[in-house]
Amino acid sequence: MAQTESRLRRLIADELGKCCDTDVECRLDELQQLADAAFSDKSTATVFSVLGNETRHRLARVLSVADDELCVCELEPLVDVSESAVSHALSDLVDAGLVDRRKDGNWRYYTSTSLADELFATADQEVSEE
Structure with a gap:
C-alpha cells in the first residue's frame, strides 16, 4: 500500500x-x-463470472445463436463434460439470468435470454470493428 x-x-x-x-x-x-x-450490482459480476467458464460460455453461446430452444440432450454432445456437469452449468446460466429453462414431461429445454443475446451481439460487434 x-x-x-x-x-x-x-x-x-x-x-x-x-x-x-x-x-x-x-x-x-x-x-x-x-x-x-x-461493484454495487452483484448480478453483473455473476454474469461475467459464469461466462468465464468455457463449458458455460459454449452452452450460452450455442443457445444464443440457436433459432429455437434446445434440449439438454442436444447440448451434451457440444461440450466435453459429463451429463451432470452440463446440467450444473445450465443451472448456473439460469441463475445468472442468461438462460431460461422449460420442463416438458421428462425433458428440459433451454433458450437464451435477451441479456445473453445482447451481450454476445455487443461483443461480436466490438470485435468485428477492431
Whole structure:
C-alpha cells in the first residue's frame, strides 16, 4: 500500500503542482466511492463470472445463436463434460439470468435470454470493428 500511495502522491503532485496528505486521502476516498458504485450490482459480476467458464460460455453461446430452444440432450454432445456437469452449468446460466429453462414431461429445454443475446451481439460487434 505504501508504494501505491507513493505513486498516487506523485500523480497528484504532477497534476496539481503540489501534494499533501489531505490530497491523497481525498483521492483515496473518491476512488473508494467509485469502486463501491462499480461493484454495487452483484448480478453483473455473476454474469461475467459464469461466462468465464468455457463449458458455460459454449452452452450460452450455442443457445444464443440457436433459432429455437434446445434440449439438454442436444447440448451434451457440444461440450466435453459429463451429463451432470452440463446440467450444473445450465443451472448456473439460469441463475445468472442468461438462460431460461422449460420442463416438458421428462425433458428440459433451454433458450437464451435477451441479456445473453445482447451481450454476445455487443461483443461480436466490438470485435468485428477492431
